[in-house]
Amino acid sequence: EAGVTQFPSHSVIEKGQTVTLRCDPISGHDNLYWYRRVMGKEIKFLLHFVKESKQDESGMPNNRFLAERTGGTYSTLKVQPAELEDSGVYFCASSPGGGRMDTQYFGPGTRLTVL
Amino acid sequence: DAKTTQPPSMDCAEGRAANLPCNHSTISGNEYVYWYRQIHSQGPQYIIHGLKNNETNEMASLIITEDRKSSTLILPHATLRDTAVYYCIVRMMNTGFQKLVFGTGTRLLVSP
Numbered sequence: 001e002a003g004v005t006q007f008p009s010h011s012v013i014e015k016g017q018t019v020t021l022r023c024d025p026i027s028g029h030d031n032l033y034w035y036r037r038v039m040g041k042e043i044k045f046l047l048h049f050v051k052e053s054k055q056d057e058s059g060m061p062n063n064r065f066l067a068e069r070t071g072g073t074y075s076t077l078k079v080q081p082a083e084l085e086d087s088g089v090y091f092c093a094s095s096p097g098g099g100r101m102d103t104q105y106f107g108p109g110t111r112l113t114v115l
Numbered sequence: 116d117a118k119t120t121q122p123p124s125m126d127c128a129e130g131r132a133a134n135l136p137c138n139h140s141t142i143s144g145n146e147y148v149y150w151y152r153q154i155h156s157q158g159p160q161y162i163i164h165g166l167k168n169n170e171t172n173e174m175a176s177l178i179i180t181e182d183r184k185s186s187t188l189i190l191p192h193a194t195l196r197d198t199a200v201y202y203c204i205v206r207m208m209n210t211g212f213q214k215l216v217f218g219t220g221t222r223l224l225v226s227p
Binding site (some may be wrong): 107 | 143153156157158159160161164214215216217218219
């Protein structure tokens, strides 16, 4: 069974540009989460989808971040315009849902560098 | 916010058992203890979780004290590949949709 995949693995952009990160969850997983670690800080939750619906977006830092999960399959996280402080590693995780105890499985992350 | 306390770092000799402690003195009766680890440049990896009984799987054992205020993750025969940051996380049960709250974890260094 394929794990959670993320694309790209690395992205280097200039301040003010737009970047879109993609996450493909484990097939059949209803729950999809985004987390990030910025330089020197702990891994922090960003938001959570249940299928295509946003269940919890309390961790989204500001309105420059937009997450979507059309069709309830893969998800994208767009940063527009990117700022220097957005640099870090963005992780996606998925879990089965359906009332079972929710173990989250993480992807390898996308390392974003904003210059 | 994280509700656990872990030592910032630990060392272990290859082949020996690594015992990673975690304090969660404010844990409530409906919260599980979860352990994840992050090997350098990879995403966090699930290890094990438990409520009040000791648990064992192919990766590790989890020992939870009777009062549930602390726990120990045991890697019975540590290898160099177990070098990672280990996170102890408490989560509510019966709410499968709760986010993970990561603390600073314990950086385990396994040496030859």
